[in-house]
Amino acid sequence: MKGYMIKYPGRKWLKHVALSGEEELRDYLPDTEPFTPKGFVSMIDRYPVLFVKPDLGMKGQGVMKIYYKDGRIVIRTEDGRFSFQSAKFAALKLKQLIGTKRYIMQQGIDLVQIDGNPIDFRILLHLRKDATWKYFGVMGKVAAPNKYVTNHSSGGRAIRLHHALGITTQECEPWEKKLKEMALKIARGMKKHFPLISELGLDIAIDNEHRVWLLEANTRPQFQLFRHHSNPRLYAQIASSVKHIRADD
Template sequence: MSLLSRKYPWSKWQKHLVLAREPVLREFLPDTAVLKEETLIDFLSRYPVVFAKPSCGGGGRGVVRISVIEEGRVEIQTTETRVETEIPQAYAAVKSFLGPKQYIVQQGVSLIRIDDRPIDFRTLLLRPGRTWRYMGVMGKLAVRDQIVTNHCRGGSSLTFAEALKESRELQPEEIRELEKRIERLSRLIAAALNKRYPLVAELGLDIGIDEELKLWLIEANTRPQYKLFRDHDDPTLYRRIGAIIKTVRLPLA
């Protein structure tokens, strides 16, 4: 294993293990495990929806949604297709959509919605020196009938205030308080990952808000896309993000 591999987290599973060791963060982490037949069956016995994801990679590529639709049966949906099968055959059916690399299985979170389309939130943190800079947060609204919210998969961007007004009709002071909670959580995650992986200097955190307004870390991205920040309230932010990322981004190994 190279020095870079030891000091930089390439996989979702690595990042989950680091964060799960932090007591203050555990309540924000969906139940997650390496995808195996026994773990998938176990998750389907406890959660109505679970996701299988490639441990490495991003952009919503390779994500599979598995939903319990009635006793003993599931619907399996990718970004292009959906099938139904019995739970004992679910693992084989899921594997038929997956590549040979490691995958994780993750508890599905019931995200807040706009017009029955799920929305989650991308926060961006950059570390051009010794201190993390919280750059802001944007909403990512899924295309109708899509299973991921990613901008590169057709998802649309919304400001945080727009998203919360449209989905929950929250008042301005409630929105400000929720955004403060998201920033605090984002900084805790950044500190925890940086403690274990000192080379990490950029983070795009996908944070979900459920119907009870509880926060969940869906995914931590160490080479984040940030185009959706073009639509931020601050018209100068996107340009400033790009300038900082040029100074901190490591070359691909």
């Protein structure tokens, strides 16, 4: 497949299609489709929870959560809730909320939680001069109470991996190894399809059965989360690397 000559590919659907073409990555990808009312009716029949997201969007803005409650379908937005008797009526409401913008639908993942607040994770990688990827590490993000997105702008806070999983730092070492191996596979897959990229922030989910999922691959990622990493020098190293990588932009 010919690569996309885009330095900062933003469209979630484009990246999903590229990675789903890689056999070793498919098991990491939640079921994802472009939003259509007909497609939504079919998808909400397959999954108890869906997330409907802007195809182009950042910081969790515009993300909607759709789920079943008391036999009805609930659409939850950043500032409201809507409840419907049928998927067809819910689909029409979603179409109204979305308008002419492009959105995707993604299978909801039953995330690990702390005190009922969902957690996801950010892994950071930069391309070295020798064209190999440097793995900087992983940090968790806990959603604020009664929120379903974990972004800092929505009240989310940083958490270290072992705290998120409720294990010791020593017990966490196999997890660190597993996530690093996964991240490097994804980075190589992304580089194959988007040859101009040089940095990645992978948004990762771990579900209650400890299966790992890729929610999104960001190609110009925020990295402030790593201020809270256990290595006090890591943030400065990342900031220096970012400055060098983006100097030519």
